[in-house]
Amino acid sequence: MQKRNKYTEIEDFLSDESFQQWVLSRVDENGWEEWTLESRQRAKLVEDARLMLLAMKIPENKLTKSDIHRALQDTWLKIREKENQKNVKTLKLNFFRKRFLTGIAATLVIGLMSAWFYNNHFKTENKIVTYKELIDENSEGLVEQTNNSNKPQIITLSDGSSVLLQPNSKLSYPKIFTGNERKVYLSGEGFFEISKNPKKPFFVYANEIVTKVVGTSFRVKAYSDQPDVEILVRTGKVKVKSNELISKSDEEEIVLLPNQALRFLRNDMKFNKITNITQDPVLVQNVGNIEQLSFEFNDIPVSQIFETIEQAYLVDIDYPENKLKECHLTTSLSDQPLTEKLKIVCKSIGNNTSFEMNGNQIIITSEGCN
Secondary structure, three states: OHHHHHOOOHHHHHOOHHHHHHHHHOOOOOOHHHHHOOOHHHHHHHHHHHHHHHHOOOOOOOOOHHHHHHHHHHHHHHHHHHHHHOOOOOOOOOOOOHHHHHHHHHHHHHHHHHHHHHHHHOOOOOOOOOHHHHHHOOOOOOEEEEEOOOOOEEEEOOOOOEEEEOOOEEEEEOOOOOOOOEEEEEEEEEEEEOOOOOOOOEEEEEOOEEEEEOOOEEEEEEOOOOOEEEEEEEEOOEEEEEOOOOOOOOOOOEEEOOOOEEEEEOOOOEEEEEOOHHHOHHHHHHOOHHHHOOOEEEEEEHHHHHHHHHHHHOOEEEOOHHHHOOOEEEEEOOOOOHHHHHHHHHHHHOOOOEEEEEOOEEEEEOOOOO
16 A cells, blocks of 8 residues: 555546545545554645545546546636635645635636536547556656645756656656657656757656746646646746647647747647736736745855755755855846756856755855866
8 A cells, every 4th residue: 555655636536445445435544544643744645535535426437547637627617716816825735624625626616517518518629648658658658756745846867957746746858868858758747957958858747738948937837637737937948849648740830939938728728828917817826935035146255145045945055154254246146046046156166166955955065166
């Protein structure tokens, strides 16, 4: 049963027979209740899956995986409509608050029944692409990083690119990029800062779309149970198109520039380009520190630069404050991955200054500035 420790999506629980027994038949041979109570974050995900499984109890009919995805999409669309009517207030679905349980369960039941009826009476050609399908399509060995914590995690790739992986998200990537392309696979949300290499473009595969870049920074939000995929560009230029699993390879790419975004509606297979992100309440609401903070420094204390990096990446930087308290730097760090930012800062300080990264902990060693 150790495999359940790696469950990050509702579908993982729905396909587990022992979980089905526990929820539907009250048979808890594998200690689901005790396991669930070990973590508040885990308990929320289990409760979501439990409500979904209960809502799926439609007599004499079995729902397919596509039915589950489509029902989840319908539910999220209804939630978004209500959210927009309220001036897009922060969406906080707390499944442990009793006053929300009945409404949410009813919405899920309606969504699932609608999906079942639609699937049986109006067949669609739309194809839903899952994270597992993307991984299975890749022939090279991949490393998978899953963020089961409650805060973002930094992942440094072999080419120096960095990914700020959000909670309940996972990323698969090769230990070393070979060939003339760099490919990674995302489920969830991540902020990417890509090392420049025009001869070796970088591709992010997320659900039904592919994002192509050479060197830039951007955010991809692609949760399997949400109705759309979002890409927001901070610096540089990206190109987006549908995955070849659902479209022809010669399909036209959509180009995004800084402060532009794209929303892919999975249910309708449509792209909505957003040229002014400040006019989109949902995008504005989800912008993080790393997208808002300035990395242009003009005669700024090193301590302040480190503080900015800490706020942007939610990391801890340990450095010799006494030796660096008089150090000021003028530099631009707007278009570099985290490791490049640290290299530039350390080189500018001089005197054998170096850094070491261990997860979200960064240690600076220095004898002082030049």
